[in-house]
Structures are given as structure tokens and as C-alpha cells.
Amino acid sequence: MAEQEYTVASDSENTGEEKSSSSPPPSLPEIAVGIDIGTSQCSIAVWNGSQVNILRNTRNQKLIKSFVTFKDEVPSGGVTNQLSHDQEMLTGASIFNMKRLIGRVDTDPVVHAAKNLPFMVQTLDIGVRPFIAALVNNAWRSTTPEEVLAIFLVELRLMAETSLKRAVRNVVLTVPVSFSRFQLTRIERACAMAGLHVLRLMPEPTAIALLYAQQQQMTSHDNMGSGSERLAVIFNMGAGYCDVAVTATAGGVSQIKSLAGNAIGGEDILQNMMRHIAPQPQEASSSSTAALRVATQDAIHKLSSEDNAQIEVGDKISKVLDRSEFEEVNEEVFKECERLVTQCLRDARVEGCDIDDVIMVGGCSCIPRVREVVKKVCKKDEVYGGVNALEGAVRGAALEGAVTSGIHDPFGSLDLLTIQATALAVGVRGNGNRFVTVIPRNTMVPARKDLFFTTVNDGQKEALVVVYEGEGGESVEENHLLGYFKIVGIPEAGRGVPEINVCMDIDASNALRVFAAVLMPGCSSPVVPVVEVRMPTVDDGHGWCAQALNAKFGSALDLVTLQRKM
Amino acid sequence: MLSSSPTSFAHPFLSSSPPLSPLSPQSRAARISPPLVSASCSYTCAEDSPRLHQIPRRLSTATASLYEILEVPHGATSQDIKSAYRRLARICHPDVAGTDRTNSVSSADEFMKIHAAYCTLSDPEKRSVYDRRMLRRSRPLTVGTSGLGSYVGRNWETDQCW
Incomplete structure (x- = not known):
């Protein structure tokens, strides 16, 4: 090259x-x-x-x-x-x-x-x-x-x-x-x-969902469209992240019912074990740390199939690890896996007994304890065997690539669709320092929803729309700041009179646009031009933006949700 | 990315009657009435674009009931409704219906309508409420879930032939 x-x-x-x-x-x-x-x-x-x-x-x-x-x-x-x-x-x-x-x-x-x-x-x-x-x-x-x-x-x-x-x-x-x-x-x-x-950009378990939809369609091609729907839990845990999805599949269409995920994975397990084996902190770039990392990684792999593993690092560390010790050290990680699966089932409003298949992928899905936890929550004895744990995601992504490129397959192998759902809620800051959800988590994409807000001060001529995204925590600090813009030209009126409509639109490619319009009672069209902003607008994820806005404007340009009498 | 071309600016706020959130069933019906006139026009003008020929010309949603949107009879079983939803998703979802801006917007709108109809009809409780309301009224209602107000309102703009 x-x-x-x-x-x-x-x-x-x-x-x-x-x-x-x-x-x-x-x-x-x-x-x-x-x-x-x-x-x-x-x-x-x-x-x-x-x-x-x-x-x-x-x-x-x-x-x-x-x-x-x-x-x-x-x-x-x-x-x-x-x-x-x-x-x-x-x-x-x-x-x-x-x-x-x-x-x-x-x-x-x-x-x-x-x-x-x-x-x-x-x-x-x-x-x-x-x-x-x-x-x-x-x-x-x-x-x-x-x-x-x-x-x-x-x-x-x-x-x-x-x-x-x-x-x-x-x-x-x-x-x-x-x-x-x-x-x-x-x-x-x-x-x-x-x-x-x-x-x-596909959430990993939804790529698996597409692959699963294709497999289901191939095995049941004759009864396609009959509506026999299969519910699957997809659990994906790699080195960095753990993701879960619940999906309903029939006729090549996989509808994502819920998603849950966290930045927890094999890297955390590895670091827990390294700390467990060598509690005293060492220089991160030293060769002994490197040797420890490699040896620990090998031992973790071995513990997936064997009950114990020997760790030797230089002449300082020589230790036999057994599986129960490994499970104890990583108890928190496994608990988080359990929590994510439980949350995902609850969000999809399904019980473990409704689940037809449990699909487990990613490197960490080989860990016996992880399999146990997921099978227990889903009330299943067996894990679906049709998806390769390490290749499933890329295969699903390639299928999506073909489908979105408009490729047609004469044998119907690409008559597939994943109907996506939003992984995180989007909303704006309002009612003080609250996160006011506009589009909740697990809403079908494409999605469009709106809310009405009003001013907090008499004669307030401007309002700040601060857009956040997150799991829907009550205060804005629990969510990620995506951007902000100001609405100007609000006609002078008492607080609570102007109606500020904030609409959020997520298209099929997951792009988020936020619209804001100012309406006055008795007037059906916006009084100033509508503002349309593509989010996110923050360009370095600066954690100080929220504080800076607060320092500059205080609550002068705040919004509250509009309470209306029916 | 596929969206966001400045020429297709469309805003969701021109729906006429008092904007309410959450909306009572009555106000919802009142709110959507003006855009419906132009909603049917969107299909005719959008059909000029070649990709959309793949989408069979569907019923104008202006007067369509949720059953008509899903193309199922009133007595359809929940299984029928699920199958119909999936069949329509395979045709109208923006991922399969085309990738250029014009079509992805109209197919997104179309698909959101189908999804809203499905959400109401696949839930036995919501469906019976809807059925009762339909019986009471001479004119069928089209909207079943909240948050649709602006969505229909936005159609009014997007659906103009620009």
C-alpha cells in the first residue's frame, strides 16, 4: 500500500x-x-x-x-x-x-x-x-x-x-x-x-436482531406473514459495553421493543482481577503490569471452561484462581448484567416466560456466570445457538448495509427490516433544573413528538431551549447535554401566557432535529419564524457548558411546561 | 446523513386549533382537521419521484380509519393486525421505501401513521375505546396516540408540493 x-x-x-x-x-x-x-x-x-x-x-x-x-x-x-x-x-x-x-x-x-x-x-x-x-x-x-x-x-x-x-x-x-x-x-x-x-449507526443488539430475523424467516419461509411472532432477548457483552434488547420478530421484520445498555464489560472484569491479584498499584506502562494484564486475561479465558487457572507473572506472582473467587471479585459486574436484562424486559412489558429465544453474543457471553444470570432472568434453560458470538454483530451490520443500500435479493433473503427504538430519552431543561422528556426511551423510530412550554417571568422576551439526552433521570445533571439555542422575539406578555412549542423529530437514520415555535393565545400561526436546530450542537462535549449558561443567564430565560385547563 | 437539507424546511406548528398537551380526544380531532385536506395531495405529488413507485398508492389517510390505514377489516384478529403491520412496514418503512430526502420524509410520515394505528389497534383496551368512539361519531377518527398533534400538523407543511 x-x-x-x-x-x-x-x-x-x-x-x-x-x-x-x-x-x-x-x-x-x-x-x-x-x-x-x-x-x-x-x-x-x-x-x-x-x-x-x-x-x-x-x-x-x-x-x-x-x-x-x-x-x-x-x-x-x-x-x-x-x-x-x-x-x-x-x-x-x-x-x-x-x-x-x-x-x-x-x-x-x-x-x-x-x-x-x-x-x-x-x-x-x-x-x-x-x-x-x-x-x-x-x-x-x-x-x-x-x-x-x-x-x-x-x-x-x-x-x-x-x-x-x-x-x-x-x-x-x-x-x-x-x-x-x-x-x-x-x-x-x-x-x-x-x-x-x-x-x-446501529445499536449492537439491533444488528443481531436483524440477523435473527433473517434466520427466522429462512426457517419459517412458508408461514411468512402469518404473524407468528417470536420474542427474543439479545444480550451482547464485549470488552467495553453490555447491551440488551428485546425484539419481536416475524416475517423478516424485527421490531425492537426495548433497549438497555451500560459501559461495563470485559475490561472492567480484567481490571478487577488485576487489582485482586496485585493489589498494590504499579506503573501502568511497566513491563510487569503488561505481563500481569496478559496473564490475567489468559486466566479469565481459561476460567470460562475450567474450574481454576494458574497465574504466573515473573517471580513475584504465582497464584491459582478458581472460578468462585473470580465470580466473587466481579459480583458487581454480574449484578449490573442482571439489572440491565431485568430493566429491558420490564421496559418491553414482557415476562421471562414469554421469551422464545435468548441470544447471547460478545466475548463476555462465554463467561458461565454471565450465561447463568441471563438465563435465570429470562427463565430459559438454553441459549439460542444460531448466532456466532463474535461474528453476529458484523453480519447484522452487513445485512443492514445491503438493505439500506436498496439491494434486492431475488430469493427474499434481504426482505428484512429492523424497526428501531430510541435507546435514550431526549428532552429539554424546564421547570427549574428538571429534565422534561419530549421523546421517551424505547419510542419507535422514526419519531416525532412535541410539548408546550411557557415563560417563567413577566415580559420575558427570550427563552433558552437546552436539549438533553439520557435515561430520563429527573434532574438535568443526570443526562447528557446535547446543545442549546435561544428563542427570541417573544411578544411582551405576562408569564405563562406565551406558548412555546418544542418539537423533536428523529428520522430513520436517527438524526435528531429540534423545532421551537412561539404561539400566542388566539393566534394560530407562530409569531416569529420557527427555529430548527440539528442536534447535537455541543462540539466538544464540554462539561462546563451547562454551568456557563447558568452563570450567564440564571433563570432569566427559563421555561416551564404549560399546564392547561381542559 | 440522509436528512437535513435546508430546502425542505418544514415546521410542525401550523396546526390550527388550540395546541393542547395532553390532548383530549375532542380537541385532537378538531386539531387535525385542517391538515387532512392537504394530506391526500402529498401522495399524488410525491408519486412523481421514481422510487415511490415501489410504494403502492395507498388510501388517502384523510378520511381513513385506523382499520383502513392498516388495510384490515373491522373484525380483524390481533394476529391479522400484527401481520398487516409487518407487511406495511416492509413497504413503507423509510429504510426500505427509499433513501432520498423527499421519500424518506413522506415514508417516515406514512410509517408513523401506520405505527400509530397499530399501537391503538394492537392494544385491546385502546382498540375498544377507539371502536366505541367510532360508533358514536359519523366521521371516523384517524389519530390514536398522543404526540401525534404536531406530527399531523407538520404534514400540512411537508405535504405541499415544493
Whole structure:
């Protein structure tokens, strides 16, 4: 590969438009490829005309370690770079776990957990992006999670282009359920930097749902449309995130009933075990820490099939771990898995006994305790065997890529659809410091809902619309800030008189737009032009924005929900 | 991304009668009446675009009952309703109905209507309330869930031939 192909557009560039070397002829729809960017492993797949084909790198690997090494002039990622042993990734020169860092500010506990990794994650704890750097020739070279991800994606793209012998531009990516819209924009940014155009960002379990819908349709093709609906729980736990979905499937259509997710995964289990084995903190980039990490990881893998595992690190640590000890140390992680599945079932309004299939994917789904917990909540003895735990997500993404590219399959294998639901609620700040939900969690997408607000002060001529997203916690602090804008030109009137309509619209590609209009009683059309804002507008997830707004405006431009007498 | 072209600005607030939230059934019906006239026009003008030929020309939702929107008879079983919903989803969902801006907006609107009809008719309680209301009225009601006010209102704008 030519060297310059590895260059990545600058971080400030928002679009990958100019980067695409050659676009497909307009008459032929380009089939979008599916990419599963995992915290620890990535894969890329495409619909080849009759089935999903997972692409391989030159070393014939389908699952590619997600990391980028900044050793030489040109950074190289896991697609092209062969590590001679696992410890080589842990010298400080390689950045990994990008998915746990992207779009997070330095007050985030997930970022703080990453400070135990061998590369530099520096936090000032003021709500800005953390400083991340790789150790190159004894110097810290700064980078960003987006840049690292973009370098990796460029390698993936080149690998796919070589393999498919065509330009690759359109992609469908899988993302964690718990990602905020701000984090999704960072993923899009990384894709744009790598010359990729994102057609869909699919929550991971919904990609599995699409694959499951295809399998169900194939096995029951003759009774298609008869409405025999199957309820499935999809549990996906990888290195960085745990996601759950409940889906109702029939006739190739999978309707997502509920989603739940959290940033908890194999990385947490690994760090818990490392602390358990070597309680005294050590230099994160030292070779002994690296050796401990590798040995602990191996032991955890072994404990999935065996009752105990031996850990030897140098001459300092020699220990036999048994499975019950492992389960005790990670009790909190397993409890959180249980909570997520329980919440997801409750949100979907289904009981464990209604569930037809339990699908478990992701690396952590191999852990016996995780399987036990999920089976217990779903009241099932068996786990559905039709989905490969490590390949399911990328296969689903490739199917979605074909479906959204408008590809038609004569045998009906692509007569599929996932009807998505919102993973997080969106709303605005109102009634003091409250989060007022406009579109609740688990609403079918596309969605459009509105609420009426009014002013809090007499003669208030302006109002601030501050948009948040989250699990629906009562105060705004429990949610992510997405952006804000001001409505001006409210006619002078007593408080509570002007009607401010805030409407939110989420389209099929999950883009959120917020509309705000000012209405006066007795007047049917808006008195000033309606404002339409594409969210999110915050550009660095700055944790201080909310405080800054508060300091500047106080409650002068506040809104309250409009209470009306019937 | 696929959406957000400034030329297709459409705002959801031009619905006429007093905006209420939550809306009583009566006010809801009153609120949606003006946009309905233009709602039917959207299908004719949208049909100029080639992709939409894949969507069979459906009943104008202006006068359609929820049963007509889902294309099922009044006595349909819940199984029939589910199948009909899925069948229509396979045709009208924006993911399958086309990817360019014009169609994705109209198919999103179309699909939201289908979904709202499905939400009412698939819930036995909501369905019986709806059936009773339909009996009482000479004119069938089209809207079943809250939050639809602005959505219908927005149609009034989107559905103009621009």
C-alpha cells in the first residue's frame, strides 16, 4: 500500500466528501459494508449478492485487534500490524480501547478507569476531553480517540477495497446502546476522517436482531406473514459495553421493543482481577503490569471452561484462581448484567416466560456466570445457538448495509427490516433544573413528538431551549447535554401566557432535529419564524457548558411546561 | 446523513386549533382537521419521484380509519393486525421505501401513521375505546396516540408540493 493512503483528514474536518478517491457509478447502488468496531476486536463484512461475507486481512484473520501503534513515522493499526506477542501492545506506544474513550470528558468514570492503561490518559477533571498520548521514542505523542479510530478505519477500508476490488465509501457501523448522540457524532467524525460515509449507526443488539430475523424467516419461509411472532432477548457483552434488547420478530421484520445498555464489560472484569491479584498499584506502562494484564486475561479465558487457572507473572506472582473467587471479585459486574436484562424486559412489558429465544453474543457471553444470570432472568434453560458470538454483530451490520443500500435479493433473503427504538430519552431543561422528556426511551423510530412550554417571568422576551439526552433521570445533571439555542422575539406578555412549542423529530437514520415555535393565545400561526436546530450542537462535549449558561443567564430565560385547563 | 437539507424546511406548528398537551380526544380531532385536506395531495405529488413507485398508492389517510390505514377489516384478529403491520412496514418503512430526502420524509410520515394505528389497534383496551368512539361519531377518527398533534400538523407543511 502506498504510504500516503494512511493519512487521515484533520480532526477539524467534518466531512469525508473530498477524501473518497473514486465513487461508484451512480447507476449501480454501492453496497454499504458493515463494520463492528469493538473495544478489543473489529470486523468488517459485506453482502456478496447471496450471503454475508466477512472479509479477512492479509494474515487471514476475520477478527482484528483494535489498536494503533505510533512507533514509527507512520502509525499502524491492527489490520496490518502483526504483534509477535500480546505484551507488545502494552508498551505505551499503542493506543487501544478507543471505544471506551471516544466522546467522553475527563470527569467520566470510564475515562478514569482507562488511566490504568499503558498509554497516557491525563485528566484535569474539569469537563473537557482527556489528553491522550502514545509513548514514541521516549516522548509522549498526543492524539485523540477519533484520530486513532480513523487510522484504524482507513486500514480497514483499504483492506476491504483490496478484497472487494472496488472503492468502499458507505458503511453501517454498530455502536453501543448507551452511546450518547454526542458520542455518535464522534464516531461519524472518525469515519469522515477515514473517508467513510455513515449510512446507519446501529445499536449492537439491533444488528443481531436483524440477523435473527433473517434466520427466522429462512426457517419459517412458508408461514411468512402469518404473524407468528417470536420474542427474543439479545444480550451482547464485549470488552467495553453490555447491551440488551428485546425484539419481536416475524416475517423478516424485527421490531425492537426495548433497549438497555451500560459501559461495563470485559475490561472492567480484567481490571478487577488485576487489582485482586496485585493489589498494590504499579506503573501502568511497566513491563510487569503488561505481563500481569496478559496473564490475567489468559486466566479469565481459561476460567470460562475450567474450574481454576494458574497465574504466573515473573517471580513475584504465582497464584491459582478458581472460578468462585473470580465470580466473587466481579459480583458487581454480574449484578449490573442482571439489572440491565431485568430493566429491558420490564421496559418491553414482557415476562421471562414469554421469551422464545435468548441470544447471547460478545466475548463476555462465554463467561458461565454471565450465561447463568441471563438465563435465570429470562427463565430459559438454553441459549439460542444460531448466532456466532463474535461474528453476529458484523453480519447484522452487513445485512443492514445491503438493505439500506436498496439491494434486492431475488430469493427474499434481504426482505428484512429492523424497526428501531430510541435507546435514550431526549428532552429539554424546564421547570427549574428538571429534565422534561419530549421523546421517551424505547419510542419507535422514526419519531416525532412535541410539548408546550411557557415563560417563567413577566415580559420575558427570550427563552433558552437546552436539549438533553439520557435515561430520563429527573434532574438535568443526570443526562447528557446535547446543545442549546435561544428563542427570541417573544411578544411582551405576562408569564405563562406565551406558548412555546418544542418539537423533536428523529428520522430513520436517527438524526435528531429540534423545532421551537412561539404561539400566542388566539393566534394560530407562530409569531416569529420557527427555529430548527440539528442536534447535537455541543462540539466538544464540554462539561462546563451547562454551568456557563447558568452563570450567564440564571433563570432569566427559563421555561416551564404549560399546564392547561381542559 | 440522509436528512437535513435546508430546502425542505418544514415546521410542525401550523396546526390550527388550540395546541393542547395532553390532548383530549375532542380537541385532537378538531386539531387535525385542517391538515387532512392537504394530506391526500402529498401522495399524488410525491408519486412523481421514481422510487415511490415501489410504494403502492395507498388510501388517502384523510378520511381513513385506523382499520383502513392498516388495510384490515373491522373484525380483524390481533394476529391479522400484527401481520398487516409487518407487511406495511416492509413497504413503507423509510429504510426500505427509499433513501432520498423527499421519500424518506413522506415514508417516515406514512410509517408513523401506520405505527400509530397499530399501537391503538394492537392494544385491546385502546382498540375498544377507539371502536366505541367510532360508533358514536359519523366521521371516523384517524389519530390514536398522543404526540401525534404536531406530527399531523407538520404534514400540512411537508405535504405541499415544493
